[in-house]
Each structure stands twice: as structure tokens, then as C-alpha cells.
Amino acid sequence: MKRIINIGSLNLDKIYQLPHTPLPGETLTASSNRIGLGGKGLNQSIAAARAEAAVIHAGAVGPDGEPLTAALREAGADVSLVRVRDTATGHALILVNEKGNNSIVLSPGANHTLTINDLDEAIGQGHPGDILLLQNETNLIAEAIRRGHAAGLKIAFNFAPFDPQAARELPLELVDILFVNEIEGAGVAGAGDTGRILAILHERYPALLTVMTRGPEGAFACTPSGEVLHEPSPPEEVVETTAAGDTFIGFFLAELLRSGDLGKALKLGCKAGARCVSRPGAAESIPTLGEL
Numbered sequence: 001m002k003r004i005i006n007i008g009s010l011n012l013d014k015i016y017q018l019p020h021t022p023l024p025g026e027t028l029t030a031s032s033n034r035i036g037l038g039g040k041g042l043n044q045s046i047a048a049a050r051a052e053a054a055v056i057h058a059g060a061v062g063p064d065g066e067p068l069t070a071a072l073r074e075a076g077a078d079v080s081l082v083r084v085r086d087t088a089t090g091h092a093l094i095l096v097n098e099k100g101n102n103s104i105v106l107s108p109g110a111n112h113t114l115t116i117n118d119l120d121e122a123i124g125q126g127h128p129g130d131i132l133l134l135q136n137e138t139n140l141i142a143e144a145i146r147r148g149h150a151a152g153l154k155i156a157f158n159f160a161p162f163d164p165q166a167a168r169e170l171p172l173e174l175v176d177i178l179f180v181n182e183i184e185g186a187g188v189a190g191a192g193d194t195g196r197i198l199a200i201l202h203e204r205y206p207a208l209l210t211v212m213t214r215g216p217e218g219a220f221a222c223t224p225s226g227e228v229l230h231e232p233s234p235p236e237e238v239v240e241t242t243a244a245g246d247t248f249i250g251f252f253l254a255e256l257l258r259s260g261d262l263g264k265a266l267k268l269g270c271k272a273g274a275r276c277v278s279r280p281g282a283a284e285s286i287p288t289l290g291e292l
């Protein structure tokens with residue numbers, strides 16, 4: 001059975017419910033706040049494990065990060081490569097507006113303490129054809145892409161958050177599957193609309209499968225042969241959008257490994273992402289395969 005090895009971020013999420021996203025210079029009072037478990041890496045591992053894929057999660061937390069490791073373990077992921085460092089656990093400040101849309105600020109903490117040895121231990125668990133999943137929330141991404149590719153792993157990279165310097169420096173030509181939302185896609189391609197972004201990326205990286213999530217409009221994929229597929233999102237009431245993209249990615253990859261069918265993977269990803277937005281929080285809002 002092929003596996004997903006996720007060298008992924010782990011964050012404590014500080015979530016504030018606000019009437020709207022604050023403007024520069026504005027002070028707002030939150031109607032509620034809470035601490036949740038998240039990090040794009042953790043959310044994606046939990047989603048893939050709940051979609052019944054075999055998942056190994058590698059990453060780093062601080063001394064206060066045990067609830068994150070426990071959540072991964074409980075979802076069924078292998079956590080033997082989650083290291084505890086003498087640095088604060090990464091955290092995210094998540095501002096949720098009245099429409100359920102979020103704005104996120106990251107403080108990487110232990111997510112930026114990964115070493116080459118950590119990468120090699122994680123990649124060493126893989127066999128050719130396994131997926132190495134990465135997000136742009138940990139350090140040494142370029143090295144992870146190069147080493148994973150050299151080991152015969154399929155590289156799946158979620159370019160979130162987008163960062164122009166990383167776009168110049170990362171060996172994206174070695175990536176097999178690129179996950180972006182509209183903002184990230186426009187950042188990588190330097191253009192604004194979905195069709196144009198997919199066309200530019202296809203021309204620049206002909207072997208790439210690009211998958212773009214578009215919120216309520218579902219997801220688009222552009223294959224290495226240049227075919228563009230679109231899967232609409234099933235209607236669900238929006239409570240909070242946090243982790244919807246991560247949920248999509250976990251379910252998408254699990255289905256792609258299971259059936260090899262891109263259309264089925266897009267459908268399941270969209271279904272899972274839509275269910276995630278109907279509930280509050282990050283990791284706690286991710287459904288199980290059985291539920292769908």
C-alpha cells in the first residue's frame with residue numbers, strides 16, 4: 001500500500017470570532033475566542049488518515065505540543081517522527097469574520113527547527129511511488145523537494161502561504177502535484193484568473209499536475225497532458241472556512257493513491273472540504289470517510 005509521508009507544520013490555533021476583518025488602525029472586540037489544533041501539515045495528515053490513507057507525519061513541536069501529536073495519533077497517523085524541540089510550538093492567529101472567512105497570521109516556532117537529518121529520516125521511510133507531502137510552513141522545503149525526488153517519491157507541495165522569494169528559490173520543476181488556492185496560484189504564475197494561471201503553470205512545468213481550490217466554486221485540475229477538469233463544490237452552509245483546503249488535499253491524495261482516478265479524487269476532496277466548512281475550527285472540523 002502506497003503511503004503519504006508528510007513533513008508538515010503543527011500549530012496551536014488561536015481563533016477569534018469578529019464582526020469583520022479589521023482594517024489598518026482599527027481595534028475590534030472579539031465575540032468569542034478559543035484555542036484549537038491546526039497547522040496546514042497537521043490538518044492535511046488528519047484529513048488523509050480520516051480518508052483511510054496510510055500516513056506518516058514528520059515535524060516538530062515545542063514542549064507544549066503534545067495535544068497536536070495526540071490528535072494525529074488518534075486520527076491514525078504514525079507520529080514516530082514528530083520531534084519535541086526546546087522552542088515554542090508554532091501558532092496561528094486566526095481571525096474569522098461574520099461570513100466565516102478567515103485571515104491567518106503564522107508564528108512558525110518549532111516548525112522552523114527541522115534539520116537535514118529530520119528530512120532524511122522521513123524520506124528514508126518512503127518507497128518509490130509514495131507521496132512526500134509538504135506545505136510552505138516549515139523550513140528546508142527546497143532540500144526536502146530535492147531529496148524526496150531523488151528517492152523516487154512523488155512530491156506534493158501545497159504552496160501555502162505563498163512567498164515570492166520561495167517561488168524564485170524552490171525547485172518547482174521537481175514537484176509532481178502543486179496545490180494552490182487563487183491567491184497562491186496568482187502568486188506563482190504572476191497572473192489573476194484560474195484559466196490563465198493553469199495555462200501558465202502548465203507551460204512552465206509541463207510534467208506538473210496543478211490543483212487549484214476555489215472555495216464554493218470547487219476545484220480545478222490541469223494535468224500534464226493539458227486537460228483541465230472542474231469539480232463543483234456541493235452546497236453546504238458556511239460556518240468557518242479554516243482548514244477547508246487542507247481537508248480537500250488530504251482526501252484528494254488518499255483517493256488518488258487508492259484508485260489513481262483524478263476525477264474521483266477531485267470529487268471526494270470537494271465533498272470533504274464542503275463538509276469541513278459547515279463546522280467551526282481546523283482539525284476538529286475534518287470529517288471521516290464514513291461520514292461522507
Ligand SMILES: OC[C@H]1O[C@H](O)[C@H](O)[C@@H]1O
Nearest residue numbers: 011038039040092243282
Ligand atoms: O489552513 C488552516 C491552517 O493554517 C494555519 O497553518 C493554521 O494553523 C490553520 O490550522
